Amino acid sequence: MKKKFIWWGFIALFLLPYSAWAEQSSYVLPYPSSMPGSSLYFAHQTLEKLSKFWYFGDFAQFKYNLKYSDKYLVEAKTLFEYRQYLLASDSLNKSNYYFEKLNGNLLRAKENGKNISEKEKMLKLAAEKHKEVLLLIKNTTPPSFNWRPEKEESRLLNLHKLIDYSFNLRKL
Amino acid sequence: MKVFWFFFGSLFFLTFLSYLFIDPNFFPLKNLYSGIAFQNRGLVSFFYILSVSSLFLSYLQVIRINVKKKLNSAQVVGLISVSSVILFFSYPAMLSYDIFNYLTTAKVFFHYFENPYLVMPIEFIGDPNLLFTHAANKFSLYGPSWVIITGIPYLLAFKNILLSVVSFKILNLIFFWSTLYLLFKISKNIQTVLLFGLNPLVLIETLLGSHNDIVMMFFALMAVYLLTSGKKVISFISLVLSIFVKYATAFLFPVFAYYFFKKGKIKPEKIYFYSSCFMLLIFFLSFLREEIYPWYAIWFLVFVFLTKSKFLQGLSIVLSFFLMLRYVPYMYLGTHFGVTPFIKISLTFIPLAIFVVAFRFIKHRLNFQNSE
Numbered sequence: 044m045k046k047k048f049i050w051w052g053f054i055a056l057f058l059l060p061y062s063a064w065a066e067q068s069s070y071v072l073p074y075p076s077s078m079p080g081s082s083l084y085f086a087h088q089t090l091e092k093l094s095k096f097w098y099f100g101d102f103a104q105f106k107y108n109l110k111y112s113d114k115y116l117v118e119a120k121t122l123f124e125y126r127q128y129l130l131a132s133d134s135l136n137k138s139n140y141y142f143e144k145l146n147g148n149l150l151r152a153k154e155n156g157k158n159i160s161e162k163e164k165m166l167k168l169a170a171e172k173h174k175e176v177l178l179l180i181k182n183t184t185p186p187s188f189n190w191r192p193e194k195e196e197s198r199l200l201n202l203h204k205l206i207d208y209s210f211n212l213r214k215l
Numbered sequence: 216m217k218v219f220w221f222f223f224g225s226l227f228f229l230t231f232l233s234y235l236f237i238d239p240n241f242f243p244l245k246n247l248y249s250g251i252a253f254q255n256r257g258l259v260s261f262f263y264i265l266s267v268s269s270l271f272l273s274y275l276q277v278i279r280i281n282v283k284k285k286l287n288s289a290q291v292v293g294l295i296s297v298s299s300v301i302l303f304f305s306y307p308a309m310l311s312y313d314i315f316n317y318l319t320t321a322k323v324f325f326h327y328f329e330n331p332y333l334v335m336p337i338e339f340i341g342d343p344n345l346l347f348t349h350a351a352n353k354f355s356l357y358g359p360s361w362v363i364i365t366g367i368p369y370l371l372a373f374k375n376i377l378l379s380v381v382s383f384k385i386l387n388l389i390f391f392w393s394t395l396y397l398l399f400k401i402s403k404n405i406q407t408v409l410l411f412g413l414n415p416l417v418l419i420e421t422l423l424g425s426h427n428d429i430v431m432m433f434f435a436l437m438a439v440y441l442l443t444s445g446k447k448v449i450s451f452i453s454l455v456l457s458i459f460v461k462y463a464t465a466f467l468f469p470v471f472a473y474y475f476f477k478k479g480k481i482k483p484e485k486i487y488f489y490s491s492c493f494m495l496l497i498f499f500l501s502f503l504r505e506e507i508y509p510w511y512a513i514w515f516l517v518f519v520f521l522t523k524s525k526f527l528q529g530l531s532i533v534l535s536f537f538l539m540l541r542y543v544p545y546m547y548l549g550t551h552f553g554v555t556p557f558i559k560i561s562l563t564f565i566p567l568a569i570f571v572v573a574f575r576f577i578k579h580r581l582n583f584q585n586s587e
Contacts, residue, residue: 097330098333099328099329100330100334102327102329102333103329103333106334155327158339158340158341160340161338162338
């Protein structure tokens with residue numbers, strides 16, 4: 044009995060980390076870019092607005108929206124880690140804003156006769172990765188937070204509500 | 216003249232040879248696929264060397280005849296016209312598949328309305344062009360001027376692939392003849408037109424291979440010509456158009472800067488000489504990006520025959536011949552690896568070194584004889 048227990052213990056030891064790894068999405072998120080407050084942040088935001096015109100076409104628009112959804116999710120994660128909850132919530136909202144557009148881009152591409160199967164796969168992988176990150180954020184974040192800036196009125200941030208909304212948005 | 220017929224015969228043979236290289240995936244010409252070029256590599260390589268050698272020999276002979284008893288302009292125009300017509304009917308992807316890349320990039324922009332600098336052809340799953348496009352996994356390698364220009368042949372072909380190939384060839388033919396016209400306008404010398412227009416490398420790479428270098432160089436030549444005519448603004452626009460075809464002519468900026476530094480007090484011939492030198496420099500530096508491709512020679516050939524430098528002209532002709540032989544190692548061995556790169560490098564630089572030494576030796580001998 045004892046031997047069997049040790050035996051199963053060994054199997055579990057090898058299989059559990061593997062299964063946990065296997066569930067992870069292979070999608071790779073970008074490095075964090077400049078953060079709010081940095082002198083480059085404004086320049087990056089201007090570039091983001093201008094490059095929208097460069098990303099014409101259904102597939103290019105898809106790439107643009109996915110790129111910025113990823114970017115703002117990574118930004119939100121970093122800000123949550125530093126407990127900058129107000130800025131983090133803004134970033135997560137921006138990530139959601141871009142993510143919401145992705146399905147529309149693919150639908151338009153399909154209407155225009157383009158095969159979207161690979162893009163759908165990519166979107167699914169991206170959504171999985173986003174959900175992984177959102178779960179990580181949720182585990183390290185309080186459900187709500189009363190944000191009190193120095194010279195403004197305080198704001199109650201329903202962090203878990205926002206994270207749950209973001210999570211559900213990515214259920215494809 | 217016999218040499219004319221020899222030249223045409225060689226071109227005709229090369230055109231015939233080109234059809235042995237039909238890609239089995241190029242479905243519009245599937246019925247003409249024989250696979251001969253891929254199964255009889257030795258024989259095909261031999262015939263290729265034979266036709267290129269005979270083309271260069273007859274080219275030199277025609278140049279010699281023109282030096283001796285001057286061909287009239289009608290003869291020269293006739294000679295280049297017949298050559299153009301023969302090569303127009305060649306299969307374009309014998310030596311490179313670039314024409315298919317142009318065609319597919321044009322499709323990304325004008326058919327799918329996607330930005331070819333952000334979306335690769337390979338992303339359009341199921342597109343028939345993917346069967347024969349070799350650089351489908353790359354964003355557009357060319358500038359926006361080129362992408363826009365390709366709209367004309369692409370749209371005129373009404374989505375028919377074979378017609379697209381033909382219309383791209385017509386586009387190159389137009390730019391080739393426009394370049395010849397400009398060369399004549401600048402030099403007022405039929406020999407210049409002959410040296411460039413009948414150069415087998417120029418003919419093969421422009422009218423058989425259908426490379427867009429002739430488009431870039433037309434705008435570059437136009438820019439330099441307008442600069443020497445004092446039309447600075449249009450000249451600059453033409454230079455920008457040229458740069459945005461394939462970027463290489465950005466190397467002409469120093470020439471333009473020198474012209475402005477000298478406040479225009481510089482002989483046009485010197486401008487063409489410096490342009491040749493700078494385009495030669497970027498030609499030799501092109502290995503830093505990928506490798507020295509034979510069609511890159513068009514970059515300096517356009518300017519070289521406008522100079523009086525016998526050294527540059529001789530070097531260009533020698534280089535033209537050996538650059539055309541750079542295709543042989545792959546044609547024969549069927550691989551880009553192993554000894555192929557080494558043979559290619561040797562074929563380019565050894566003859567070049569021999570030419571430089573021989574030229575200096577002959578020049579030295581002549582100087583010595585004159586001093587005696």
